[in-house]
Amino acid sequence: MKARLVILFGFTLLILLISTTPKAMPIKEFEKLRTSIRQSYASSPQEGLEFVNALIETTELTLEQKIIVTNYKAWFLLETDRLEQAMETIVKYMNMVSQSDEKDLMYGYFNISGGIYARLGLYEEALAYYRDAMPFAQSRDERLVYQTENNIALVKLRLNRYKEAADSFTYYRDYAHSKNQTLNESFASNNLALALIGLKQYPEALKIINEAIGLQSQHNYTTHLASSLVLKAKVLRFQGFLEDSEKVLNEASTLIENKQLENEQLNIILCLAETYEAQGHTDKALTTLASVDTHTVSHTNFEALLSIAKLTAELYEQQKNYVNALSAYKQYSYINAAILTRQAKVNLAKALAEADVAAKEVRISNLTRAEQIKATKANAFKDLTIVVSICLVVILFGSLIAINSIDKQKQKLTKALEQLKDTQDHLIEIEKIASLTALVSGMAHQLNTPIGTIVTASSLIDDYMEGLEEKFKARELSSKHFHKFITDTNSAKELVISSINRLAGIVEEFKALNVSIHLDKPMSKIQLPSFISHRLYPLSKHLGKQIEFKIHGDEGVITSYPTILSDVLKTLIINSCEHGFVNTDKGVVEVTVKAYTHVVEITYQDNGVGINDEILHEIFTPFYTTNLGGNHLGLGLNVVFNAVKYNLRGKISAESCKHGARFVISLPIDARLIDDTSY
Secondary structure (H helix, E strand, O other): OOOHHHHHHHHHHHHHHHHOOOOOOHHHHHHHHHHHHHHHHHHHHHHHHHHHHHHHHHHOHHHHHHHHHHHHHHHHHHHOOHHHHHHHHEEEEEEEEHHHOHHHHHHHHHHHHHHHHHHHHOOOHHHHHHHHHHHHHHHOOHHHHHHHHHHHHHHHHHOOOOHHHHHHHHHHHHHHHHOOOOHHHHHHHHHHHHHHHHOOHHHHHHHHHHHHHHHHHHHHHHHHHHHHHHHHHHHHHHHHHHHHHHHHHHHHHHOOOOOHHHHHHHHHHHHHHHHHHHOOOOOHHHHHHHHOOOOOOOOOOOOHHHHHHHHHHHHHHHOOHHHHHHHHHHHHHHHHHHHHHHHHHHHHHHHHHHHHHHHHHHHHHHHHHEEEEEEEEHHHHHHOOOOHHHHHHHHHHHHHHHHHHHHHHHHHHHHHHHHHHHHHHHHHHHHHHHHHHHHHHHHHHHHHHHHHHHHHHHHHHHHHHHHHHHHOOOOOOOOHHOOOOOOOHHHHHHHHHHHHHHHHHHHHHHHHOOOOOOOOOOOEEEEEEEHHHHHHHHHHHHHHHHEEEEEOOOOEEEEOOHHHHHHHHHHHHHHHHHHHOOOOOOEEEEEEEEOOOOEEEEEEEOOOOOOOHHHHHHHHOOOOOOHHOOOOOOOOHHHHHHHHHHHHOEEEEEEOOOOOEEEEEEOEEEEEOOOOHHO
8 A cells, every 4th residue: 555655656756856847949940939039129129129029928938048148138138139128138147147057158158248349349358258268169069269369359459459459350250151050240340440440441341332332132132231321421431432321321220211220320320420521511510410319329339439529529510609619529528438338238237137036046946945854854844653663764864864954054155155255345346336337427516606607707708799799890899898898807707717716716625536636744753632723723714703712631642644643623614514513603613532552532522503413424525515515626535535534544324413523533653553555
C-alpha cells in the first residue's frame, strides 16, 4: 500500500513539473521570429520596439529565448534614444543571464551598455564596455567579433580617428556582404561613408553611399536609407553641387514623412540649412532651423540640436543680429546642461536598477531559506511517527542540509551587500554630477539677469542713436530733443555700468567658492578665545547694527589658518546682521569655546529671528537664500562650510535653537596632522 502511495505521489509530481515547465519554442520557429523582429526594426526602430513589447507579454518563451528578446528590446530602446529605459532593461537582462547556463549571453549586456555610453558622449566608458564584450563575442561566433570591432570603430569615428575607423568598417562591410547579412552590411556602409567624409575622400564616399542606397531600397531599410540620403547630400555640398544636395534632402524628407524618425528628421533639417547657407540664402537657412523648437529640448538627438543651435547663432552673427545670436548661444549652453543632466539620469537609472535587482535577490534568498526550514520541519515531524532511529537519521541529514544552505545563503547575502556597496558608490558619483549641474545652473541663473539688462540697455542706446540720427537728417533736432537724448542715454549707460558692477561682484563671490584661494600663508598657532575677541569686537557696529559680543570659554591653542578662521567668523556675523537682526538695530552674539583632547568646539549663537528647522539641512547648499530680493547669491554659508571642512579640516553644523541661530564649529588641535586627502 505504501509503495503504491509513493508511485502515485511521484506520478503526480511529474505531472506538476511538466505542467509548470515553460514550453520551448522550436528553434526554427524562433529563428523566423528573430528575422521578423529585425525586419520590423529595419523599417522603424519604434515599430521594432512595439513588436518586441507585444511579444514579451503574449508569447511563451524559455529563459534563454526571453534573454534574447530582452536584448532586442534594450537595443531598440537605445536606437530610439530612450536611454534610461534601455539602461534599466539591460540591467534586468544581466540578471536574467546570471540565472542561465549560457553565460556567453553576457555579451549583450556589455555591447548595449557600450552603445548607451557612446550615445551619451562618454566615449572612454563606451570603449571599456566594448572591450569587455570582446571575450564573450569570441566565445560565441565570428559575426559578433566583427560587430564588436564595428562598435569600437564607431567610437573611434566620434573621436575623429577616421583612418582606423574606415579600416574596421571596410572589414565589417565585406564580412557582412560575404555572409548575406544585408542589415549589417547597410550599417557598415553608412559608417564607412562617414569615415571617408571625415577623410575628405568624397568620390569614394559617394560610391559607397550609392551602393548602400541600392541595398537599402531593395530591402526597405527606411531608416538607413534616410541616413544615406543625408550623407549623399553632404558629399554633394562639399563637392559644390548645391542644387543636387537640396534635391536629395527633399527626397529624404519625403521618404520619412509620417514616420517616427526624429533623429533622421533633425539631421535632414540641419543638412538642408547648411546647404542653404552655402547657397548664400541665410534667411532661408534660418527659417529652416527655426522649424526645430530647441527650447523645449524634447528631442534626444543632442548632437544635432547642438549643431542647430550653433549654426543658428553663427548665421545671426553674420546678419549682425546680436540679440538673437546671444539667445541662440544661450540655448547652446542650455542643451549642453541638458546633456549633463541626461548623463546623470541614465547613471541614476542604472544604479537604481542594480539596487532593485540586488534587493530582489536578497528577498528571494530569504524566502527560499524560509521554505527550506519549513520543509525540514515537516519532514522531521512525519518521520517521528515512524521510528525513533529513522527520525534521528533524518534530523541529522536535515541539519547538514540546513547548515550547507545557511552557508550558501550567507555567501549570497555577502555578495548582495557588496553589490549594494557598489551601488552606493555609483549614487555618490551621480550626486557629484548632480551637484556640479546645480552649481552651473545657479551660476547661469545669477549671470543671466545683469547680462540681460546690459543687452536691453545697449539696444535702447542703439534706438536713441537711430532716433537722434533721424531727427538730425530731417532737420528736426532741437536742443530739447538733444537734451532728452543725453538724459536717456545716460540712464541706459548707468544701467550698463550698474549691471557690469553687479557681474563683477557676482564673479568675486564665485571666486570665494575656491577653497584654496587663501592658502598662500602658512598655518600658525591661534590663542582662543582671545583671538576671537580681537577679531570680532571691531565688527560691533558692522552693517549699521549695534552688536554686543559675549565671548567666553576654555583657554586653548590650535594650529590652523588665522585669516580663514577670521573670515568664517566674519561671514557668520554678516549672516546674523542680514538675516537674523532684520527687525532690530541691536543684537547679541555669544561665542563659547570648549576644549577637548583632540579638538576645540566653537559655538556661535545670536538672538535673531533664528532658522526654520525645515531648512537647516539646506542652508549650506550653494545658491540657497531666503532673501532673493536683496542681491544675495546664497553662497555665504556654502563658502563657510567649504572653508571649515577643506581648509581648516574641521566640521560645521547648524543646530536647532528656540531663540536665534546656532552654529557649532569643531576644529582639530593641530590641522597639520589631519590628512587632507580624505576630503
